[in-house]
Amino acid sequence: xxxxxxxxxxxxxxxxxxxxxxxxxxxxxxxxxxxxxxxxxxxxxxxxxxxxxxxxxxxxxxxxxxxxxxxxxxxxxxxxxxxxxxxxxxxxxxxxxxxxxxxxxxxxxxxxxxxxxxxxxxxxxxxxxxxxxxxxxxxxxxxxxxxxxxxxxxxxxxxxxxxxx
Numbered sequence: 001x002x003x004x005x006x007x008x009x010x011x012x013x014x015x016x017x018x019x020x021x022x023x024x025x026x027x028x029x030x031x032x033x034x035x036x037x038x039x040x041x042x043x044x045x046x047x048x049x050x051x052x053x054x055x056x057x058x059x060x061x062x063x064x065x066x067x068x069x070x071x072x073x074x075x076x077x078x079x080x081x082x083x084x085x086x087x088x089x090x091x092x093x094x095x096x097x098x099x100x101x102x103x104x105x106x107x108x109x110x111x112x113x114x115x116x117x118x119x120x121x122x123x124x125x126x127x128x129x130x131x132x133x134x135x136x137x138x139x140x141x142x143x144x145x146x147x148x149x150x151x152x153x154x155x156x157x158x159x160x161x162x163x164x165x
Contacts, residue, residue: 002147003038003041003042003146003147003150003151004042004150004151005041005042005043006042006043007042007043007150007151007153007154008039008042008043008044008072008150008153008154009042009043009044010043010044011043011044011045011071011072011153011154011157012044012045012046012069012070012071012072013036013039013044013045013046013070013071013072013073013074014046014047014050014066014069014070014072014073014074015032015035015036015039015046015049015050015073015074015075015076016032016049016050016051016052016059016062016063016066016073016074016075016076017029017031017032017049017050017051017052017075017076017077018051018052018053018054018059018075018076018077018078018087018137019051019053019054019077019078019137020053020054020084022051022077023051023052023053024053029049029051030139031076031077031135031137031138031139031142032048032049032050032051032076033049034139034142034143035049035074035076035135035142035143035146036048036049038143038146038147038150039072039074039146042150044072049076050062050066054077054078054084054085054086054087055086056086056089056090056093057090059075059078059086059087059090059091060090060091060093060094063075063090063091063094063127063132064094064127067094067127067128067130067132068130070130071129071130071131071157072130072131072132072133072153072157073130073131073132073133074133074135074142074146075087075091075132075133075134075135076135076136076137076142077136077137078090078134078137079120079121079122079134079135079136079137080119080120080121080136080137081119081121085121087122087134088121088122088123088134091123091125091132091134092123092125094125094127094132095123095125095126095127095132096125096126096127096128097125097126098123098124098125099124099125099126099131099156100123100124102124102133102149102152102156103120103122103123103124103134105148105149105152106120106122106135106145106148106149107120108148109144109145109147109148110136110141110144110145110148113144117136117141120136120141120145121134122134122135122136122145124149126156126160128160129157129160129161131153131156131157131160133146133149
């Protein structure tokens with residue numbers, strides 16, 4: 001699935017990579033930069049990814065800060081079933097309104113490629129007028145999940161701003 005060019009033109013996207021290994025510099029972050037490249041290709045403005053460890057309070061703190069300056073916050077990592085995977089729990093403490101349909105679309109589209117997509121526990125929701133989306137930690141999973149919903153993002157943001165149909 002391709003992301004339509006300029007579908008996010010004029011929007012600010014922030015990326016948060018959640019990974020103990022990347023935060024501890026034991027592994028290079030590949031998913032965050034890949035998401036930034038996709039967002040820019042879709043017309044958005046995107047700075048460098050921010051990296052935090054798999055810590056619920058640290059994740060929530062960064063999500064809150066990024067939501068103050070972005071229209072969309074994409075997080076990558078921490079959505080699985082491992083003992084340190086706490087991104088969905090952190091996100092739920094930050095969002096005002098969950099949008100379960102977006103997460104369902106990502107899992108549904110992912111299932112066409114791998115049965116393991118159903119194990120992603122990522123959530124999506126609004127914090128004020130900012131959309132927060134949890135994506136898988138692998139570069140491919142993150143990119144494919146983002147592509148599955150990218151064309152819906154402008155409508156979500158318009159509705160959140162009271163501009164919906």
